[in-house]
Amino acid sequence: MRRKRITSLVLSVCLIVGSAVQGGAATTQEKISNAKAQQQANQSSLQQTQEKIQELESxxxxxxxxxxxxxxxxxxxxxxxxxxxxxxxxxxxxxxxxxxxxxxxxxxxxxxxxxxxxxxxxxxxxxxxxxxxxxxxxxxxxxxxxxxxxxxxxxxxxxxxxxxxxxxxxxxxxxxxxxxxxxxxxxxxxxxxxxxxxxxxxxxxxxxxxxxxxxxxxxxxxxxxxxLLTKISSQEDAINNLLRQAKEEEAAARLAAQQAAAEKAAQEAAAKEAAEKKAAEEAAAKKAAQQKAAQQAASATEKKQNTTSTSTTTSKSDSSTTDTTIDTSKGKYLGRFKLTAYCSCSICCGKWSGGGTASGTTPTPGRTIAMAGVPFGTKLSINGQIYTVEDRGTAYGHVDIFMGSHSEALGFGMKYADVYQVN
Structure with missing residues (x-):
């Protein structure tokens, strides 16, 4: 899906979530910003060079x-x-x-x-x-x-x-x-x-x-x-690597947060269980003391009956979170990615319309996706569907899903989803 310009790569930098580890994320973001600035400078020089070539050709x-x-x-x-x-x-x-x-x-x-x-x-x-x-x-x-x-x-x-x-x-x-x-x-x-x-x-x-x-x-x-094209291509690879690094940091932070939340929930459950056990023991001791007092009172007077009943009621408060749980059984968690869609028409692909993918395959709805930063053939699980990276045009962290028609691509809009690498 080669219709995407390098500017989409720059826009994809904004996908990095601020919840990543502060020290590493800040460093990665700074590297991305510097790489982006260098690439933009080279792109400007490239445009001037291409204009000069056109002038000389004329x-x-x-x-x-x-x-x-x-x-x-x-x-x-x-x-x-x-x-x-x-x-x-x-x-x-x-x-x-x-x-x-x-x-x-x-x-x-x-x-x-x-x-x-x-x-x-x-x-x-x-x-x-x-x-x-x-x-x-x-x-x-x-x-x-x-x-x-x-x-x-x-x-x-x-x-x-x-x-x-x-x-x-x-x-x-x-x-x-x-x-x-x-x-x-x-x-x-x-x-x-x-x-x-x-x-x-x-x-x-x-x-x-x-x-x-x-x-x-x-x-x-x-x-x-x-x-300049070589430098820009190298910088694009570097930016994709930095984006992947940022996503990995973000995924690691989410996994760590999820693990910490699970550990905290386990600790709270254990503490609650210990508190309930202690309360039960105290209730039993209190009940034994009351029974002993009752027996003493009964021996003092036979006509007087004193029955004592105690009941304890415990209430449990469960906390639930609305945060999406990371399911590592689906594969390696890559992070939360931006999702868009495209088709093979001239609007989406420009001069490459109607052709094959960058990997040489025929684009197929439900299978083909485009994204840089990973090898062709990489399989990604998105919302339970398995896709194969067969095209380029978007930066790492931005998945473009192939559709059978332009109306379907427009209808898809823009979404975000957790992405897992299957292979």
């Missing part, structure tokens, strides 16, 4: 979320840099090709220019004889005109080709400048992305370091938490 979670965002940004930047590198390589290949094309165009231009110069020189050097040859060799004026047109078309072709190569060269140069500018732009973007990546990588490293520090702080606080 900050660590925020840093991890931020780190995930940074990693996403970093991946995006790396993808962007990779794309820019691919673009840069493509532009470099394009620029290389353009430069090659430009060199080819320049070579073609030079070759065409040289051929054209040769034709022009030939035409100017042999223009007169050429035209005369064309005139005499032509079969007709029409043939002459055709030959002249061919020469004209050849010259025009040379001029057109020269213009074309010039345009091609200019276009290639323009494209080369454009690609070179695009290449520079890509390099600038690469540098910008690289700078961003470096900045994000620094943030990633700083965030990683922050998370590591949070984790180290959390581990340190968890170590402190475990130490």
């Amino acid at each position: 900050k660590k979670g925020e840093s991890e979320t931020y780190l995930a965002d940074l990693n996403t940004q970093l991946n995006d930047l790396r993808s962007s840099l990779e794309k820019l590198q691919n673009d840069y390589d493509a532009k470099q290949e394009e620029l290389t090709q353009l430069q090659s094309d430009l060199e080819d165009a320049k070579a073609d231009e030079a070759q065409q220019y040289e051929a054209m110069k040769l034709r022009i020189r030939y035409m100017y050097e042999n223009s007169a004889s050429n035209y005369m040859n064309l005139l005499f060799e032509s079969g007709s004026i029409s043939d002459f005109l055709n030959q002249a047109e061919n020469i004209s078309q050849m010259s025009k072709y040379d001029r057109d080709m020269l213009d074309t190569y010039k345009e091609t060269k200019e276009a290639i140069q323009t494209k080369e400048e454009q690609v070179a500018q695009e290449k520079e732009d890509i390099m600038a973007l690469q540098q910008e992305s690289a700078d961003k990546q470096a900045a994000v990588e620094e943030l990633v490293e700083a965030t990683y370091q922050q998370i590591r520090e949070y984790q180290e702080d959390i581990q340190s606080q968890q170590t402190a938490e475990n130490d």
Whole structure:
């Protein structure tokens, strides 16, 4: 029955009855009070430590979320840099090709220019004889005109080709400048992305370091938490031992008082019996004296009869006590314990609702009880019913009885009863 908080342990300290032996009880109570104060101080430290752990876990979670965002940004930047590198390589290949094309165009231009110069020189050097040859060799004026047109078309072709190569060269140069500018732009973007990546990588490293520090702080606080839990558990055991000691002192005091009362009653009975015997003897002696006097009076006068009768009446006064008698035949007397009840619902057991007991058994009405300070399996006799300690949650001296329903647990309320250990 793990729903009970440690505060129930503190409340159970109040169960110690003031009728215990004064010297020992006062010492035990003082020890309980000191142990309780130490436990409360550790509980306060534990709460602060747990709050610190929650705060660190929250900050660590925020840093991890931020780190995930940074990693996403970093991946995006790396993808962007990779794309820019691919673009840069493509532009470099394009620029290389353009430069090659430009060199080819320049070579073609030079070759065409040289051929054209040769034709022009030939035409100017042999223009007169050429035209005369064309005139005499032509079969007709029409043939002459055709030959002249061919020469004209050849010259025009040379001029057109020269213009074309010039345009091609200019276009290639323009494209080369454009690609070179695009290449520079890509390099600038690469540098910008690289700078961003470096900045994000620094943030990633700083965030990683922050998370590591949070984790180290959390581990340190968890170590402190475990130490405090160990101390609190040890103090709980110590308090239960002190409570058991106080109950034993109380039980011993009650047994001693009961024995003293029995001895006193026996002494009073013996004294009363002796007094009654003495009174009877005195009455008998008085009666004998009266008889003797009567005989003397009878001898003095025969006519006079004197009868004497005496009677004695004794009254007995019995005293009874309303105090409950300790019956040691039921087992070892542990003391007068506080009784409550619980069930397996979420109200009674919280997050452990519907589960088994702390000892691993299935809680059963009429059998299962919860109490600290004794081993699991300890059998206790309470109001004539035998129960087995199978659960925890209450301090020694406070028995929680398992019920089949929450209404039964509520209806049970809170009681007190003498408790005996059977085994």
